[in-house]
Amino acid sequence: MxxxxxxxxxxxxxxxxxxxxxxxxxxxxxxxxxxxxxxxxxxxxxxxxxxxxxxxxxxxxxxxxxxxxxxxxxxxxxxxxxxxxxxLPIIEFPVRGSRAKGRTWRDQPRDAAGRFGPLPPSDIGFVTARPWRVAHNFKRSFVAADGTYKARLPGSTRTRKLFGPxxxxxxxxxxxxxxxxxxxxxxxxxxxxxxxxxxxx
Structure with a gap:
């Protein structure tokens, strides 16, 4: 482009x-x-x-x-x-995020053996960036284990990297x-x- x-x-x-x-x-x-x-x-x-x-x-x-x-x-x-x-990759802008929130552990279902299962679907985002110098929270976003900023696609387990303008x-x-x-x-x-x-x- x-x-x-x-x-x-x-x-x-x-x-x-x-x-x-x-x-x-x-x-x-x-x-x-x-x-x-x-x-x-x-x-x-x-x-x-x-x-x-x-x-x-x-x-x-x-x-x-x-x-x-x-x-x-x-x-x-x-x-x-x-x-x-x-x-541009979202890291080119001021950005902050977290891998998890404390309350998400309480929201996680457990199986019969008491093990944590997957989190229920949610639009909550844990990554906020400032493209255009305005704070924007990305829906379904999180920080991956490798430190990259990603978001889950709606209604899917697939993810994508976050980008700015x-x-x-x-x-x-x-x-x-x-x-x-x-x-x-x-x-x-x-x-x-x-x-x-x-x-x-």
């Missing part, structure tokens, strides 16, 4: 400067200046997007967001910032999208203006 936000420059704001630069500089030099401008503006925007995702999703480590995003330049004057992957889905949501839209045009104008000024006599 992947989703992306794209910086595509509309050069109307510096049209006259581009026209002058075309007349006064070689095409190769101008092309390199524009390419470098897009890369510099895109890299700065990418950092803002990653920081926004880190805050928005509530991950423990900024590096988790870096690993789940990438950037590339697919064509002239275009820079892509892409979020990849499915939901996906960077691919979160990258196009309001907070991060707003940060992107506030940064990308400003940085693009700034970087292009700076580099074109250098090649003018």
């Amino acid at each position: 992947a989703a992306s936000i794209v910086v595509t420059y509309d050069g109307r704001g510096v049209a006259s400067m581009l026209s002058a630069a075309t007349l006064l500089a070689s095409p190769d030099r101008l092309g390199r200046a524009l390419h470098d401008s897009v890369r510099a503006a895109g890299d700065k925007t990418r950092t803002v997007v990653r920081k926004s995702l880190h805050q928005q999703m509530g991950t423990k480590r900024y590096g988790t967001i870096v690993a789940a995003t990438r950037s590339f330049i697919p064509g002239p004057m275009t820079y892509v910032i892409e979020g990849r992957g499915k939901g 996906s960077v691919a889905k979160e990258i196009v949501k309001v907070a991060t999208l707003t940060a992107f839209e506030a940064t990308a045009p400003r940085e693009m104008d700034l970087q292009i203006g700076k580099r074109l000024a250098r090649i003018l006599p």
Whole structure:
């Protein structure tokens, strides 16, 4: 799974400067200046997007967001910032859990020999995490013997690992999208203006 936000420059704001630069500089030099401008503006925007995702999703480590995003330049004057992957493992978020509660032993049935049997079906969860910086208790969740956080599937003895939100889905949501839209045009104008000024006599 992947989703992306794209910086595509509309050069109307510096049209006259581009026209002058075309007349006064070689095409190769101008092309390199524009390419470098897009890369510099895109890299700065990418950092803002990653920081926004880190805050928005509530991950423990900024590096988790870096690993789940990438950037590339697919064509002239275009820079892509892409979020990849499915939901992040729940351990990437603040999480706590317990293997059992004292009262669960009292709830366990015993067989004729007095041995404990399986716990009756329950939606009670023993794992709480903070994706999006909001506490969430997972139904039927528990800490497995190997320390992993899991949940029992409804009406089944089968289990699944717990996951949080996906960077691919979160990258196009309001907070991060707003940060992107506030940064990308400003940085693009700034970087292009700076580099074109250098090649003018």
